[in-house]
Amino acid sequence: MKTTTLFLCAAAVAMVAMTSCGKEEETDTVAPAITLVGAAEIDVTLNQSYTDPGYSAQDDTDGDLTDQVEVNGTVDVNQTGVYELSYSVSDAAGNETTLSRSVTVVNDADFLGGMYSVSTNCASSSWDNDDFMSFITVSETNNNAFTISELRFDLSTTVQSVDAMLDGQSIDVPNQTVDGEMVEGTGEVISADEFEITLSTGNSCLNDFTRQ
Incomplete structure (x- = not known):
């Protein structure tokens, strides 16, 4: 009986060993x-x-x-x-x-960037039919800020690089000295392709911008 028991145990161990050797270990190849x-x-x-x-x-x-x-x-x-x-x-x-x-x-003012045709209407004169071009550059570091390459506060005087701020649909041109002239004004966005700014420097001029 003892011999038989030892034989059965040995056989069981051998079967387990054979089963273990025959079974390949699964490899994880699935990424998280x-x-x-x-x-x-x-x-x-x-x-x-x-x-x-x-x-x-x-x-x-x-x-x-x-x-x-x-x-x-x-x-x-x-x-x-x-x-x-x-x-x-x-x-x-x-x-x-x-x-x-x-x-x-x-920049929330990004939509304003680009080239515009500008017509000027001054309080002391009629519409200037000789439209001029102006380019809007939007600030890369100051939200709502943008620069207007050209504006007029009368029909013969053009100022360069005027800084402005967008506030919702309103535009503010804070008091600043440009080309030796004091410039300030206000305006509004009419549509995605049009806005206007009135400069007040003794003579009031409306600058109407239409996207090109």
Whole structure:
């Protein structure tokens, strides 16, 4: 009986050993999955703060890997432009996943940028039929700020590089010295392709801008 028992035990051990040797170890080849919270493309207003909406990472073998995600890239909210953020994570087997988010810092006055035809109507004269061209450059560092390449405060005097600010649909030209002249004024946005500014420098002139 004792001999029989020993034989059965030995046989069982041998079968387990054979089974173990015959079974191949499974290899983890599936990379983790990263999920972004919020959109993959985000617009941020110039000079405003940016907080990443967040992310999560899951692996079919290792489970939750969110706290192991590495984020690379920065967003300069004081400079317009497109910034890329990358999110990377690896599981224990070395499978890696990378995902990206695009953050665009924009000036709220961006829609005003471009070339315009300008007509001038001064209080002391009729409309000037000799229209002139003016270019709007939007600030890359100061939200709502833009520069007008050319304006007139009478029919014979043109001033260069006048600074202005957008406030909703209103436009403010703060008091400033341009080409030796004191310039200030107000205006309003009429449509996406037209706005007007009245300069007051003793003589009041309405400058009407139409996009080209």
